[in-house]
Every structure is written in structure tokens, then in C-alpha cells.
Amino acid sequence: MKKIIPFFVVVALLILFQSFSTHKKTISILVFSKTKGFRHNSINDGKTAIAKLGKAHRFLVDTTENAALFTENNLKKYAAVIFLNTTGDVLDDQQQKAFEQYIQAGGGYVGIHAATDTEYDWPWYGKLAGAYFMSHPAVQEAKFIVKNRKHPATSFLKDSVWIHKDELYNFKDINPDINVLLTIDENSYTGGKNGKFHPFSWYHNFDGGRAFYTSMGHTKETWTDKLFLIHLYGGILYAIDRK
Template sequence: MYGNYQTTFLNLKLIIYLTNQVKEKMKKYLSLCLLVATVILFQSYTAAKKSAKVLVFSKTKGFRHTSIETGKEVIQKLGTEHHFEVDTTENADAFTEDNLKKYATVIFLNTTGDVLDDKQQVAFERYIQAGGGYVGIHAATDTEYDWPWYGKLAGAYFISHPAVQEARFIVKDKKHPATKFLTDSIWMRKDELYNFKNINPDIKVLINLDEKSYTGGKNGDFHPFAWYHNFDGGRAFYTCMGHTKEGWADDKFQKHLWGGIEYAIGGQKKLDYSKAHSKF
């Protein structure tokens, strides 16, 4: 009888031991599952953050800025820092409806002259009308003078500039991503200071030039230098900064440009070509 009790007691201890072992293994298994799930969710989140893609277009048919290559490098750096992909091209054949659909924003980086043919122009118009984004940098306003739609999208056309010099930039709007990081209403910066014609009255001015702070200004008290607006279904941002290589290294300028790109990306909404009305 005693032997049977002893055997039962030992079996019970064994069962308790095995049960505890199973519990420990289950805890480890559940912890491992939780870790794997966390990694998968993090990777999914990271992939989503990287899903925005922009096209940097830098074809020139007029003056060519030596800072273009530096500009490409900085935009690629911003892409790495802020989780968007960057393609660069000087080939206007990229302006087809099928190709432009890949991009949340198209950046005109110091383009000059007549860079797109008629069919490519229509493809770009349709892209904007479908909800695409546009970022113009510096000489983007020295581009496509015979395409009035583009002039309205960019917001103005270049007419002249004085020598590169420092000027007082007056910040008019601190709520926009391109200016919200600025702590002061005055930004002193050295750059090539464009004068403009055909300024679109619908642009929302972010930065205005104080012509009293330098020589050669021709626009008077209203001299916009960076702006944004909704245009023909899409989002457009322009900054006149970006002439010199040295200027691209400026941390404030990089934050300014990223804010403009962020605005133009616009939450990565899917393009809706049913809203496009330009015809090939």
C-alpha cells in the first residue's frame, strides 16, 4: 500500500514538474511569437514610410547650374532621412502617363528652357490634374516660357537677377512645413535673387524678399521668393533658393526644401486620372 502511495506521489511530482516545464516553454514560445509579430509590424510600418517615390528632373536647354549634381545628392540624402525613394533623370521620355503614375511628386531641379515636347506636356498636365505634386527649385521658373499652364503651376517666370548677394528673407507664413522650423521672422541668406514676371495671384507666399536689403530687386514690396498653392487638381511648391553649391549645404535650406517636398507628396493619395481633362 505504502509503495503505491509513494509511486502516486512521485508521479504527481513528475506531472507538476512537466506541467511547469510546458508552461515555461509556452511562455518562451509566446514571447518569441510576440517578438516576431513586433518585427513584422515594424517592417511593414517602415515599408509604408518608404513607399512615397519622387522623380527629380534636371534637364536643361539653357543655362546649366553647376549645383545640379549637388542638388540631386541632397535630395537623395533627404529621401534616406525621411523615408521616400528618389529617382533622377534628365530624359524627358520619363514624362508618360504610365511612368508618372509611380510618383507622388515630380521635382524640377534647376531646369531651363523648353524641356518637354507637346505630348510630354500633356502627360504632365494630366498627372497634376489626377492629384500629383510639383516642386520647383530655383531655375524651374526659367523653364517653358511658351507653356502658360506650366507658368501658372510654377507660380511665376524668371526675368532677371543681380549678382549673388545676401538679402533679408521675410517669413510670411510659419505654419507651412517649409517654414515652420524657423524661429525668427527674418532669415538672412546669400543666394541668386530672381526677379519675376507673370506672378500667379493665387500663390500662397511663404517668404518675401526685402528689396531694401540688397541691390537689383525689381518687384518692389511684393517680391515672393518661396510659395505654394493648389493648382488644377494638384499641389505645387516653389523655392527660388538653390543656385550655389554652398547653399545646398545649409541645414535651414534642406529643412525648407524637405517641408516643400512633404507638402507636395500630400499624404500619398492615390492618383485619380478620372479627374484629368487635358487631351493628347
């Protein structure tokens, strides 16, 4: 005898399926690129590249330089917020509080390059980002040492050394709780000031949320580098809590 599924069960299943599908389709990230100091001429290249990543991997990308969007209600829409080459004091006290609440509620943060040259008077942000910018030499090629290949931001790298050309930051106030993915070999270039331990990309759980940072992303050429884009996408996956 054929079993008849009650109508209300069918409706419930349809609602559940629709809700699941909608959830999958509405993963959104916010790319924030406001500057109050040096402005990188690669910011537009970064926005374009991240939008292409979103299109390829089916997440929505909003871009803004309007700090007024940092409110509790608006930030709830985003699985992660990317600070793309931000510089200086870009959020006021109220906006800072809203962003702290967003992270504490489980939000994700991705910092790219000059994100560490941002908000020096906001210690919470410094710990979230993982360090502050100190200085940099001229753009040059260097050897990056892979310290962790289990993370999506580095799992694609087959070799233990990654050769990459970029602006190579020196850091201060490094958060000891970060999990380092890449370090830079200071013997491979001129101008390093962090010594034997010079982290360049990392991640960590922080204050209820997830944070990923890569110091790559200064040059326009970086934003068409396939390895860098895979690296960045892996960091975004971590920040939005997806495998």
C-alpha cells in the same frame, strides 16, 4: 472562453498590414534636371542633397534628365516631381500633356530656383510654377521675410527674418493665386525689381494637384545649408500631401 479569430480574417489583416507597410516604404519622387538654356553647376549637388533627404526621411529618389520618362504610366509611380534648376523648353507636347494629367490626378510639383526659367511657351506650367524668371543681380546676401509660419517649409523658422545668400531672382507673370511663404526685402540688397511685394517661396493647390516653389538653390553652398534643406523638405512634404 477564448475567442478564435477565423483564419480568413487573420489572412485579410495580414494582407492589409503588408499593403500599408509597402505603401509607406514606396513613396517615391522624381528629380528632373534637364536644361535647354543656362546650366547650373550646382545641379549634381542638388541631386546628392535630395537623395540624402530621401534616405534620412525614408522616401525613394529617382533622378533623370530624360524627358521621355514623362508618360502617364511612368509618372504614376511618383508622389511628386521636382524640377531641379531646369531651364528652357524641356518637354515636348506629348510629355507636357502627360505631366498635366499627372497633376490633375493629384500629383505634386516642387520647383527649385531655375524651374521658373523653364517652359515660357507653356502657360499652364507658368501658372503651376507660380511665376516666370525675369532677371537677377549678382549673388549676394539678403533678408527674407517670413510671411507664413504654419507651413512645413517655414514652421521651423523662429525669427521673422531669414538671412540667406543666393542668386536673387526677379519675377514676371506672378500667379495671383499663390500662397506666399517668403518675400525678399529689396532694401537689403542691390538689384531687386519687384518692389514692395517680391515673393521668393510659395505654394498653392493647382488644377487638382499641389505645387511648391523656392527660388533658393543656385549656389553649391546652398545645398549644404541646413536651413535651406529643412525648408525644401517641408515643401516636399506639402507636395506629396504629407504632414
